Amino acid sequence: MNVISLLFIFSLIVSLMIELWLNIKNQFHILQNREKVPAEFAEVVNQEAHQKAADYSRAKLQLARFVLFFDAALILVMTLGGGFQDIYSIWLGLEINPVWRDVGFLLSTFMFLALLHLPFSILSTFRIEERFGFNKTTPAKFISDLLKQWLLMLVIGLPLLWAIVAIMNSFIDQAWWLYAWILWMSFNLLLLWAYPKWIAPLFNKFTPIEEGEMKQRIEALLERTGFESNGIFVMDGSSRSGHGNAYFTGMGKNKRIVFFDTLLEKLSVDEVEAVLAHELGHFKHGHIKKRLIEGAVMSLAGLALLGWLATLPSFYSGLGIETATPAAALLLFMTAVPVMFFFLGPVMAFKSRKHEFEADAFAAQHVGAEHLISALLKLYRDNAATLTPDPSYSAYYDSHPPAKIRIDHLKTLQGIRQ
Numbered sequence: 001m002n003v004i005s006l007l008f009i010f011s012l013i014v015s016l017m018i019e020l021w022l023n024i025k026n027q028f029h030i031l032q033n034r035e036k037v038p039a040e041f042a043e044v045v046n047q048e049a050h051q052k053a054a055d056y057s058r059a060k061l062q063l064a065r066f067v068l069f070f071d072a073a074l075i076l077v078m079t080l081g082g083g084f085q086d087i088y089s090i091w092l093g094l095e096i097n098p099v100w101r102d103v104g105f106l107l108s109t110f111m112f113l114a115l116l117h118l119p120f121s122i123l124s125t126f127r128i129e130e131r132f133g134f135n136k137t138t139p140a141k142f143i144s145d146l147l148k149q150w151l152l153m154l155v156i157g158l159p160l161l162w163a164i165v166a167i168m169n170s171f172i173d174q175a176w177w178l179y180a181w182i183l184w185m186s187f188n189l190l191l192l193w194a195y196p197k198w199i200a201p202l203f204n205k206f207t208p209i210e211e212g213e214m215k216q217r218i219e220a221l222l223e224r225t226g227f228e229s230n231g232i233f234v235m236d237g238s239s240r241s242g243h244g245n246a247y248f249t250g251m252g253k254n255k256r257i258v259f260f261d262t263l264l265e266k267l268s269v270d271e272v273e274a275v276l277a278h279e280l281g282h283f284k285h286g287h288i289k290k291r292l293i294e295g296a297v298m299s300l301a302g303l304a305l306l307g308w309l310a311t312l313p314s315f316y317s318g319l320g321i322e323t324a325t326p327a328a329a330l331l332l333f334m335t336a337v338p339v340m341f342f343f344l345g346p347v348m349a350f351k352s353r354k355h356e357f358e359a360d361a362f363a364a365q366h367v368g369a370e371h372l373i374s375a376l377l378k379l380y381r382d383n384a385a386t387l388t389p390d391p392s393y394s395a396y397y398d399s400h401p402p403a404k405i406r407i408d409h410l411k412t413l414q415g416i417r418q
Contacts, residue, residue, distance in 0.1 A: 004318025005080065007340060015342040016072050018396075020065065026393035027061045030054050033388035040407060041387050044377040049384070056132045056384040063128065067120055074116065079320040079336050084109065088323055102165050102327030107158065109331060111150075118146075132384060134242040141240065148202055160187050168310075168326035176326075177307035181300045188295075189251070196230075196250040196258075204240075206233040206258065214269050218257075221273055225280050225366060232257045234264060243383050246275050248283065266382055271375035274367045281362025287355045306333045345396070352399040357409060364413035373410050376403070 001009075034054040037045055045053075077083050091105040125142060129135035137145075160183075167179050191199075200206065209215050209232045218232055230250065237244065237260030244263035249256050257276065264272060282288060309315045310329035319336050321328045363372045380387060380403050387403045394402045401409070 002314045002318045004312075004314050008079070008319060008336060011340040011342065012072055012075065015339060016068060018342075019068055022390070022393045022396055023061050023065050023068070026390040027058055029390035029393075030057050030386050030388055038387055038404060040404065041377060041380070044374075045381045045387065049381050050387065052132065053380075053384040053386045054388075056128075057386040057389075059128045059131070060124075063120065063123060070120075074113075075336060075339065078113075079332070082320050084328070084331060084335075085320060085322050087112070088321070088328065092323060099162065099166050099169060102169075102325065103158070103162050105327055106161060106165070106331060107153075110153075113335075129241065134384075135240075136238055136242060137240045145203060152199070152202070156191070160184075164330070165327055168330065172310075172326060175307070177303035178300075181303045184299060184303075185296055192251050193254050196254060196256045200235075200249065205236045206256075208232065209234055209259070214264070214272060217269055217273050218276060221277060221280070221366065225277075225284060227280055227283060229255045229257050232259075234259050234261050236261055238262050238265075244379060246272075246279060248279055248288070263379075266378055267375050270367070270371040271378070274363055274371035274375050277363035277367045278359045278372060280366075281359030282355060284362055285355070285358045287359070302333070306330070306337075309333065309337075349397060349399055350395070353401050356400050356406070360406065360410055361413055364410060369410040369413045373407055376407065376410075 031054065034051055035047075037047055037050040041050075087109050088105050091101050091108070094101060094104075096104075122142075125135055125137055126139075163183055164180050167183065168176050170176070171179060209218070215232065222229065229248075233256055235258050242262060244260045244266055246257075246259045246263055249258060257279075259272070263275070267275065306329060310326060313324060315332070316322070316324040316328060319332050321332060360369075360372065363369070379385070385403065389398070389402050391402070400406070
């Protein structure tokens with residue numbers, strides 16, 4: 001074993017131990033608070049709903065624990081156990097163009113890994129979500145969505161992967177990582193622009209919001225806050241899940257506001273306006289642009305790091321690859337190297353929670369904190385979101401503040417509406 005092997009094994013063990021400890025700690029914390037609804041939520045969330053949320057969280061945590069061990073074992077088998085090399089050896093035995101050979105190797109490996117994880121998706125959808133009344137997906141629709149995803153991977157991912165591998169092979173002794181980064185960012189921006197109009201409708205139906213008070217209130221809020229969009233749409237989220245949500249999608253003149261139909265069914269006009277104001281807060285504070293810029297910087301740094309690692313024989317041998325090629329380096333960087341940077345997850349989660357507080361403040365300023373509070377309480381209840389997560393678990397994973405902290409923060413903002 002070399003230094004890369006030891007660092008990889010050490011990171012894998014440490015990350016597994018931390019995540020397992022947090023998982024078990026969170027489950028015990030939730031179960032300890034299962035029998036009593038926190039006082040500040042008692043008017044909206046009854047004991048039955050609170051216990052359902054606790055049991056729902058427990059079921060998801062149990063599955064997540066199994067996935068933790070499965071993923072750790074899988075990455076060891078595929079790297080140090082020689083799994084990646086075995087797949088590559090099959091492709092190396094074919095007399096085809098090197099670029100297409102490497103693209104075939106990468107695609108077949110990704111497909112193999114996806115198939116191994118498919119049972120967990122089935123368990124989550126048809127056992128856990130079904131058990132708690134959230135699943136609306138039929139087996140036929142599940143298979144249809146899966147086939148569409150694979151087809152999209154071929155139609156969109158295949159040309160991108162071919163171009164990146166071709167760049168790596170053609171400029172291996174130069175700054176190939178810079179050219180690959182330019183291509184990657186161009187692809188991401190194009191995908192962000194095209195997603196709402198061309199990709200999302202492949203999976204869901206989007207209809208313009210109906211005329212009426214809700215549309216008028218939404219349009220008035222957009223005008224007050226100076227936000228321009230390419231339409232306000234309702235998505236048939238109920239065709240797959242009972243969970244509700246709202247989001248922005250697209251960029252430039254192709255931006256859309258999307259509400260799940262399940263969300264509109266559960267919230268009042270005031271509450272829907274408050275949820276939208278929160279999303280507008282992300283836009284007005286530049287969170288989306290900041291995340292794009294951060295993503296661009298991180299991807300550039302990552303590709304530059306890969307450019308250096310790809311020149312080290314110990315990088316390949318240390319992670320179980322005998323054939324040192326750009327394709328092998330790319331695969332290892334996408335699957336094994338993230339293990340060594342697991343500590344970045346909590347940092348990103350912390351920044352995300354900070355953005356959520358800022359968006360909440362924007363909503364409180366423009367529509368009133370009380371409406372967002374009532375909307376969140378209903379969403380916590382109807383989505384069976386636990387009201388009592390373990391603080392350590394939440395700090396490590398959660399992109400949104402825990403329910404109590406978020407509601408308390410909003411209460412301090414009551415009365416600041418313009």
